Amino acid sequence: MKVLIRGGRLIDPKNDLDGKFDILINDTTIEKVDKNIRETSDTIQVIDATGHIIAPGFIDIHAHLREPGYEYKETIKTGTMAAAKGGFTTIVCMANTSPVNDNKSVTEFIREKARSEGACRVLSCGAITRSLKGEELSEIGEMYEAGIVALSDDGKSVKDAGLLRKAMEYSKLFRLPVISHCEDESLAKGYVHEGLSSLINGLEATPSIAEEIIVERDIALAQYVEAFIHLTHISTAGSVEIIGRSKKKYKKVTCDTCPHYFTLTDEATLGFDTNTKVNPPLRSKKDLEAIREGLRNGVIDIIATDHAPHESTSKDVEFNIASSGISGFETALALSLKLVHDNVLTLKELIEKFTVNPAKLLNLPYGGIAAGKPADLIIFNIDIEWTVDRETFLSKGKNTPFHGWKLKGKNLLTMVDGKIVYRDTKAIKG
Amino acid sequence: MNWGKKDLLGISELSKEEILFILDSTESFKDISKRDIKKVPTLRGKTVITLFYEPSTRTRTSFEIAAKRLSADTINISADTSSYIKGETLKDTARNLESMNPDAIIIRHTMPGAPHMLARIIGSSVINGGDGAHEHPTQALLDLYTIREKKGQLDGLKIVIVGDIAHSRVARSNIFALRHFDTEIVCSGPPTMLPPHIETLGVKREYDLNKAVRNADVIMMLRIQKERGGTSFIPSTREYSTLFGLKKEHIEKAKQDVIIMHPGPMNRGIEISDEVADGPHSVILDQVENGVAVRMAVLYLLIGRES
Numbered sequence: 001m002k003v004l005i006r007g008g009r010l011i012d013p014k015n016d017l018d019g020k021f022d023i024l025i026n027d028t029t030i031e032k033v034d035k036n037i038r039e040t041s042d043t044i045q046v047i048d049a050t051g052h053i054i055a056p057g058f059i060d061i062h063a064h065l066r067e068p069g070y071e072y073k074e075t076i077k078t079g080t081m082a083a084a085k086g087g088f089t090t091i092v093c094m095a096n097t098s099p100v101n102d103n104k105s106v107t108e109f110i111r112e113k114a115r116s117e118g119a120c121r122v123l124s125c126g127a128i129t130r131s132l133k134g135e136e137l138s139e140i141g142e143m144y145e146a147g148i149v150a151l152s153d154d155g156k157s158v159k160d161a162g163l164l165r166k167a168m169e170y171s172k173l174f175r176l177p178v179i180s181h182c183e184d185e186s187l188a189k190g191y192v193h194e195g196l197s198s199l200i201n202g203l204e205a206t207p208s209i210a211e212e213i214i215v216e217r218d219i220a221l222a223q224y225v226e227a228f229i230h231l232t233h234i235s236t237a238g239s240v241e242i243i244g245r246s247k248k249k250y251k252k253v254t255c256d257t258c259p260h261y262f263t264l265t266d267e268a269t270l271g272f273d274t275n276t277k278v279n280p281p282l283r284s285k286k287d288l289e290a291i292r293e294g295l296r297n298g299v300i301d302i303i304a305t306d307h308a309p310h311e312s313t314s315k316d317v318e319f320n321i322a323s324s325g326i327s328g329f330e331t332a333l334a335l336s337l338k339l340v341h342d343n344v345l346t347l348k349e350l351i352e353k354f355t356v357n358p359a360k361l362l363n364l365p366y367g368g369i370a371a372g373k374p375a376d377l378i379i380f381n382i383d384i385e386w387t388v389d390r391e392t393f394l395s396k397g398k399n400t401p402f403h404g405w406k407l408k409g410k411n412l413l414t415m416v417d418g419k420i421v422y423r424d425t426k427a428i429k430g
Numbered sequence: 431m432n433w434g435k436k437d438l439l440g441i442s443e444l445s446k447e448e449i450l451f452i453l454d455s456t457e458s459f460k461d462i463s464k465r466d467i468k469k470v471p472t473l474r475g476k477t478v479i480t481l482f483y484e485p486s487t488r489t490r491t492s493f494e495i496a497a498k499r500l501s502a503d504t505i506n507i508s509a510d511t512s513s514y515i516k517g518e519t520l521k522d523t524a525r526n527l528e529s530m531n532p533d534a535i536i537i538r539h540t541m542p543g544a545p546h547m548l549a550r551i552i553g554s555s556v557i558n559g560g561d562g563a564h565e566h567p568t569q570a571l572l573d574l575y576t577i578r579e580k581k582g583q584l585d586g587l588k589i590v591i592v593g594d595i596a597h598s599r600v601a602r603s604n605i606f607a608l609r610h611f612d613t614e615i616v617c618s619g620p621p622t623m624l625p626p627h628i629e630t631l632g633v634k635r636e637y638d639l640n641k642a643v644r645n646a647d648v649i650m651m652l653r654i655q656k657e658r659g660g661t662s663f664i665p666s667t668r669e670y671s672t673l674f675g676l677k678k679e680h681i682e683k684a685k686q687d688v689i690i691m692h693p694g695p696m697n698r699g700i701e702i703s704d705e706v707a708d709g710p711h712s713v714i715l716d717q718v719e720n721g722v723a724v725r726m727a728v729l730y731l732l733i734g735r736e737s
Contacts (some may be wrong), residue, residue: 199627200442202542202564202602207626272543316521318541320562 002026003418004039008049008379012056013348014356014368023054025375028418032371047377047428051090052412055351056367057089057120057376058333059358061179062154062232062304064325065122068109069098074309074396076110079329080119082395083307084422086329087354087411089120089376090366091307094154095127102127102138107146119421120414121376123149123362127178128167134159137167144174149362152179154232155279157214159185161221168227169195177228177254177361182214182239183280193281203319208287211280212238214238219243223250230361231255233281233306237290244299245410254361256302259335260326260401262291268401274315274322275401279307296344301357303350305332309397326398327390335402337382337409347382375418379428380411432644433731437549437556441603444567446610453575459726460543462499463719468600472734473502475683476533481523482559483509483539487695488718489559489569493536496725497692500734502533520544528552533733539635555732563597569693570603572724576717577648585612588685590642591633592674593652593701594623594663601611601652603630618642619652619674622663639674650691651676667700677703681711689713 003025010021010033022037023030066074076093083091092109095101101110107124114122115319126148127138132155140151151171157180158164168178187210192198192206215231219242222229233244234257243255260278265285268276276282294300308325315322330381336354339345345353359367366376388405416420431451441449462470478497480490490506497504514523520539524547527535534555537545542564549556560566578584589608595601595617608615615633617624624635636642643649654667664670681688690712696702707714 194626196627196630199631200602201626202562202599205562272546313519317519318539318547319543320541 002031002039002041002044003047004044005047005049005054006037007378008052008054009053010369011348011351014056014359015370017369018099018348021054023369025418027416028375030369030371030373030375033369038398039271039306047379047413048150052379052381054368054377054379056355057378057414057416058087059364059367060088060091060305060329061150061302061358063091063093063307063329063363064096064309065093066309067097067113068106071262072311076113076122077117077119077164078394078396079307079309080114080122082329082393084119084414084416085411087333087378087380087392087414088329089378089414090123090364091120091418092123092125092149094125094152096132096155100127100131101125101143101223102130102132104139104142104146107143107148111147120416123147125150125152125154126347127151128153128158128178129163132156133415134163137163137170140167140170140176141174141395144176148176149364150177150179150230152181152232153198154181156185157181157183160373161217164218165221166224168229169225172227175363176395177230178222179230179232180214180218181233182211182218182231184210184213187213190281192269193266193275195284197265198271201270201272203269206281208236208238208283208371211236212242215239215242219246219250219253222252224422226252228252233258233261233280233299235261235283235287235291237287240290240294240299244294244297246298254301255299256304257295257300258290258304258306259328259332262288262295262339263335264401272319273401274317274319275326275403277319277322278326279324292344295353297338301353302361303332304334304354305329307395309395310399311396312398315399325399326401327393327395327399329395330393331388331400331402331407333380334386334407334409335412340382341408355405375415377415379413380409381427382409384408384410384427386410396398433735436732438567438728438732439545439549439556439558441567441606442565449571449574449607449610452571452724452731453578455727455731456575456720456723459730460720460723462726463722468499469501470499471501472730473497473500476502476733477531478502478504478534478536478729479527479532480504480506480536480559481538482507483514483528483537483544484560486538486559488721489538492718492721493559493725496722496729499722500729501724502729512533520547524548524551528554534729542701557728557732560599562599563602564599565603566599567603567638568721568725568728569600570607571728572721573691573716574607574651575720575724576691576713577689579716579720580645580713585607587647588614588616589648589650590616590618590646591650591652592618592639592642592676594655595619595628595652596623596625596654598652604650610662616642620664620670639680640683643680643684646688648689648691649676649680649684653693653695654697654700662714667697671700675699675703676703676706678705678709681706681709691717
């Protein structure tokens with residue numbers, strides 16, 4: 001079975017393509033990328049992408065799929081359906097499931113479950129320490145054999161610097177990057193950012209330095225042992241400054257941020273809406289502007305979702321005891337396109353942060369559209385306006401602070417390994 | 431002026447006119463408590479529930495007396511007798527209470543925003559009786575009423591608030607209320623207890639209590655909140671008492687007619703000495719008395735006027 005996508009504007013930063021190209025897909029792989037492909041056959045499926053953008057499928061290096069253990073929040077099936085709808089063809093799930101992904105049987109379970117039920121490709125991130133307790137190393141080599149692509153104790157920092165050092169050294173054996181969740185526990189006692197809003201609403205608050213101290217520490221450690229370090233969901237101006245400065249003298253540092261950190265500030269928490277509770281917390285206007293500037297000048301390499309779905313009962317409680325997190329797959333693209341509409345990023349730069357950059361970090365063969373490569377691609381429109389309605393989310397997690405927001409830009413079709421896994425039937429016929 | 435609000439969740443959502451309207455309404459209710467028969471039929475047939483997730487003597491009693499003097503039926507629910515300890519969520523508790531058609535629910539909770547959540551869920555009036563370190567609106571209203579009663583006005587005064595500002599809902603509500611007026615507000619206390627950025631609320635920071643109290647018209651003492659981990663912000667209560675306990679020598683530095691306030695309950699010998707608490711400048715018991723009148727006014731405005 002062949003598919004021909006014609007008429008669209010292809011933007012593929014990895015292969016330095018930007019222009020009107022047709023794409024011919026044969027079974028699971030790209031057969032040809034060229035101007036005006038004339039392929040005549042009765043069985044070929046033709047997709048008209050006129051007026052739309054074609055890009056390599058997006059890669060999300062930071063998501064929570066909740067399976068095994070928290071299937072009432074999300075499953076691999078619903079999570080990947082939501083991801084596919086959002087334009088992601090490859091997602092990396094964090095280890096904080098139950099049981100924790102700290103051994104090869106959990107890694108294998110996720111892999112097999114994703115293979116049979118997943119709408120898109122799922123790769124997993126193994127825990128740095130057993131049970132995420134920060135006390136002893138997980139069986140990193142065995143998990144590597146089972147397919148993990150990175151290591152992280154996401155949800156907390158590895159408090160013991162000596163142990164983190166060992167993890168960084170040991171993971172070099174497999175070229176696995178360590179992904180750091182940066183948060184000093186002793187300073188991060190709060191539920192919101194320590195700033196003007198916490199002063200007013202009286203919620204216990206966490207200062208920016210809780211993140212920055214660990215950003216500084218983890219980069220210093222990585223540099224000392226010459227390991228790769230990736231700092232995830234960066235949220236403060238100080239972190240951007242530290243990372244920008246460090247990158248000049250040490251090349252193995254990368255970082256990501258999430259759409260909510262360049263869209264919302266701590267002001268959103270003033271009404272005690274628990275959908276605005278996220279970790280790290282929504283920061284100040286100054287931080288938001290620094291994050292946007294970091295994206296613009298390239299200090300921030302990647303945009304990740306930190307998709308963190310929750311069932312309504314864990315959000316329908318007092319702010320202090322509500323779960324942290326935002327269901328992010330289905331709004332990430334449109335929120336990020338705002339950066340393009342606001343002239344912070346070019347469309348090409350935005351696509352880089354969702355495709356080639358994450359692929360490079362994790363040594364993945366995806367993130368580009370070229371003959372012979374897996375046919376992972378998306379078709380999206382940058383101008384279509386739509387209103388976020390959490391009830392239409394494919395994710396089980398309806399926890400979004402963006403419900404009712406009018407956004408511009410929408411994913412219309414997602415193809416993974418040559419298979420169309422999501423299609424906006426109104427916009428894309430065929 | 432017409433009162434249009436369903437709830438009283440915080441001072442921060444009130445305008446200056448609304449604050450003054452409540453204070454003016456309070457006047458007429460104060461007399462009722464001084465009569466021989468302390469009861470009027472204003473809220474007859476109305477049901478008022480106090481839902482307290484945190485211990486309280488003064489506020490709960492004050493609200494109950496206020497409601498009873500207006501002839502409302504009152505029901506008191508506290509966390510240790512409620513389904514809360516059996517694991518019922520606030521949302522479910524709210525919905526169950528709502529089914530019994532109360533007219534007003536007064537909630538006190540350890541967590542900021544709990545009253546706001548309640549108000550979103552239910553149709554009856556919600557009054558915030560203190561939510562964590564966030565707000566305690568009726569306390570600020572009774573404080574303003576007391577200041578105005580003693581000083582004749584709110585403008586032109588220097589008001590010093592001393593203690594654990596960071597964890598104090600009383601301080602927050604008072605600052606939100608007082609900054610509507612031409613007042614000089616000075617916060618004093620150990621640096622660990624004065625939150626960062628507090629100047630953005632229009633107040634001054636002065637660590638030295640001796641300097642802070644100079645020429646003060648009002649000194650408002652706050653309680654060291656042992657139950658909120660308040661003691662971990664200071665080396666010891668003894669040292670706190672030495673540096674920030676209000677003593678006679680401080681009174682001498684303030685204006686001659688300075689008034690001393692405290693929201694209670696007092697830690698005598700820690701934040702306030704006996705001679706000051708019981709001295710001629712103390713209006714602490716007037717605050718308690720005015721509390722009943724202010725709460726009567728609030729209940730009347732929220733649920734009493736359509737009948």
